[in-house]
Amino acid sequence: MATPILMPKLSDEMAEGTIRHWKKKEGERVEPGEAIAEVETSKANLDVESIDGGVLLKQLAKEGQTVKIGVAIAVIGEAGESVEGMVAGMSPSPSTTTSASTAAAAVAAKATETMMRQGVRNANHDVTPGRVKASPLARRIARERGVDITRVQGSGPSGRIIRADVDQEIGGKTAPTAAAVDREVELSQMRKAIAKRMTESKPGVPHFYLTADIDMARAMDLRAQLKEIGTQASVNDLVLRACVVALGKHPQVNASYRGETFFISGAVHLGVAVAIDEGLITPVIRDAQRKSIAQLGTEARELAEQARARKLKPAQYEGGTFTVSNLGMFGIREFSAIINPPQAAILAVGAVEKRAVVVGDALTVGTRMTVTLSGDHRVIDGATGAKFLQTLRESLEQPLRMVL
Amino acid sequence: MAVIAYREAIAQALREEMERDDRVFLMGEEVALYQGAFKCSQGLYERFGEKRVIDAPISEAGFAGLGVGAAMAGLRPVIEFMTMNFAVLALDQVINNAAKIYSMSAGQFRCPAVFRGPGGAAHQLGAQHSQCLEAQYAHIPGLKVVMPATPRDVKGLLKSAIRDESPVICIEGETLYGLKGDVPDNEYIIPIGEAEVKREGKDVTLVTWSKMVYATLDAAELLAKEGIDAEVIDLRTVRPVDKAAILTSVAKTNRCVVIEEGWPWAGVGASVAALVSTTGFDDLDAPVERVHGIDGPMPYAKSLEHLALPTAETIAAAAKRACYRE
Structure with a gap:
């Protein structure tokens, strides 16, 4: 089934991203987890990847075009599948006016779900796409220390993120000796x-x-x-x-x-x-x-x-x-x-x-x-x-x- | 401190409590003239006579029921089962009467009885005589279940059990009776429901009880050689369990292995694992590991019996999995 790929939110303050270049052409095969485009945000250049395998049926944004997060940038599906009905009116209009487009509103309901399923990876950083596997302790420490767990690379079984991985991401390398205490x-x-x-x-x-x-x-x-x-x-x-x-x-x-x-x-x-x-x-x-x-x-x-x-x-x-x-x-x-x-x-x-x-x-x-x-x-x-x-x-x- | 055997510690506890309180009596198969199938009542018949040290016929349901009635009437019976395997015959008395009478009589009757005997596998005793049946009792509200691993603990816990107002099951280790250890010279008791940290460590919490304490301590030594610092907790009581001791340790180590001799499904180890996985969820860096006897009747063959039971090696392997050190 044809599925839209949306501009992902790659960091807390990201509101929009610019397509730097497409890594997959229309009609080209996409493996699960493969990057389809590089996106420039205000802070860094990151890859957008698809969790589903299939064929890139349609690019909805041009290189250099800026697209708001949650707006479809491409459609992936089976070879030969028609995307006409889906694509009609879906292309993001240039720059920031996209949020007003009815197409964006149409896919908005689907946006959350798809973004959850959509694998996102930093260009120099391997992460298993899809649900993040992490130990409860790793999640707790990440939450307390303000670390985005989706950006941590897991070293446990099946890529599970464990405490050591979060500590490394924080930069501590070793477990903290005396826990720093936050106070509200x-x-x-x-x-x-x-x-x-x-x-x-x-x-x-x-x-x-x-x-x-x-x-x-x-x-x-x-x-x-x-x-x-x-x-x-x-x-x-x-x-x-x-x-x-x-x-x-x-x-x-x-x-x-x-x-x-x-x-x-x-x-x-x-x-x-x-x-x-x-x-x-x-x-x-x-x-x-x-x-x-x-x-x-x-x-x-x-x-x-x-x-x-x-x-x-x-x-x-x-x-x-x-x-x-x-x-x-x-x-x-x-x-x-x-x-x-x-x-x-x-x-x-x-x-x-x-x-x-x-x-x-x-x-x-x-x-x-x-x-x-x-x-x-x-x-x-x-x-x-x-x-x-x-x-x-x-x-x-x-x-x-x-x-x- | 005197060094005495586990069975002597039991005899001391019985003797001291019978001296202290003349409502206390001992009844069971071979407890009087033969001085106990495992010699846990040595010298008691001679000291207290046939009214307080009573040989019962081979009728577990009968003498267990007699114990329940005596307790309700104000005495302090200690009922010895030759092994906990035979105590299955008396489960109706323990579960339906001893455990229930206090609540069903709205507090009019108490049942301060102690039911005790050896549990677990010994050496090639076959499927019917090698069972760990603590889960049968730990499952039942109204009962307390202690499973001491050392001479000091069995003496202190048996004394607590005799003084307790609730029915208490004391499951001893059949292979522990000859084990020697330090026992304080002065009067002491060990409270029911208190675990003991047998070895302090920071990397992984190993929770166990009864004779598996020893295999687990050996496993901790193996782990130490590989740089894993294991903490060993002896629950000592499996109902009510010392939740705070377990959770405090897991909060420190972030890893937990539960070791038991018996079967895995619906048992004490499963409940401990559930406790850690729910209440201790945010402290866990790895799934709770479990080590247990195989999920089947105990084989008779020596080689198979060995394979059916947890060993220091299998415990250490589980701890390494919990530490991502496979």
Whole structure:
């Protein structure tokens, strides 16, 4: 029976996808689980595959055409089967007007079912199409840690996803020693009032900004010492580690606003803003609280490389709890960053530079870096943010604190 | 601590309880003059006389019924079956009378009787004398069922059973009677319904009871050599079962193997597996594995009998499956 293949939802924020190229021509045989087209989303290029075998009867979208999720892009069935009745009026109209088309509405009811059956795979990632087999524990951990289980490769019998697979996807490699504890905290009446009024006062996230100068002399010394023992650490790696330390001490900054509650994440999933040709993406270092300066640096560089190659999997850029944006390498002295919702804060990092500073009563030359924290006032207040910056400054000015 | 045999521990428990409470008496085939078919009542006839240590004729339904009546009338009978295989003849008294009288009389009568005897396969006793019948009793509301594996546990649990207000079935291990182990010198009891962690581990939970405890501990040693750290839980009581002990362990290890000597279908192991698979669902990283005797009458031939029963090797193999380490 002829069956439509729909534009799948490949990540949480995906609303539409662009057909980059068809991997199967009309009339060509399709094996179950075989990719029929490569689709470009806002984040990555992914394959759409068919769970059913058969013949690709009709392509409903042209290469380069953007199609909303849940809208048919192709029809698969038996060779020679007529698709006229099915295809009439089904082709997605160009761009985003498709949701209004009656054809889309006609297949909408079928969309959910078909999407369930439709195998979807990341181009560099093998997953058995169809129902995901996973142990209950693996599902629970994935749910708790915000990992999309459909993207995890199973190593158990018949491809079952087990705990070790989810741990690997998270990046922990080994089972967590002490479980990071998430907390859901009821909003106090004052907190609710603040939240309501802040939202009223400014549409969207009510930002506030705190700027601090940090003496980086000792941090630069540490960096030189690390280099002597063969460890390359960038200023940014030290800043990442300092953020982890500060977030550990001020967990309220490692949080997100959820209307009636705010969510304080037990683990630090550190977003690192990476500029790429098309714009900006923030890959996430999972469980950064468990990683050393060297590990943070290595992972940040690997993620940045993958980001530039557009090879990031959704699990690698979703679920961050705090973001660091560093424009120091561009010679930016200081700037204010826009918060990456639903996170509660973002740190904008400027360049390390020699400046004229006053020490005691004398004018001298010091090594300084300016950082600006943008906070979501519904979740945190100025004093909380200031304390966070204070800890951050202490860590960078006395970097042995970070090594301990 | 004294090191004594399992059968001596039973005799000690009986003697101490009979000294403590003159309502306690022992009745069964060969318990008095012969001092027990398995010598579990050594010295009791001599000490307490024929009114309290009574040889019964070969009539299980008869003397079990007498025990039920005596318990309802206020005494504390300990009814010994020569083996649990023969106790099948008295199931009507145990299931329909002992287990029911408290609720059917709206609490007017209690039946604080103990029914005890050996269960399980010994060595080449054939299909009719090698059965694990704990499921017959563990199935019945109104009964408690203990299955101690060590001299310490059998003494402590038998004393608890005698003092309990409900009918308690104490199934001993026929091959355990000669087993020696430490027993505390001072007075002690072991509460009914409490499991014991025999060996702590973090990788897989092995749940078992009675004599399978030993094969399971051996399996844990085999597993240790392969880097699998098994936790062994001895249920000790199979009704009511210590759910918390099982679930706490599975929450830690995320894997569970249930080991029993008897048949697989509709048994105690099946119920433990069901408990873990439902209440412990979100803690499981692998399906619950089961190891059990073959689903058929016990063969007489020595070689086949060996193949019919769980061994340390088959238990270890199941644990490895649960750990995805096949």
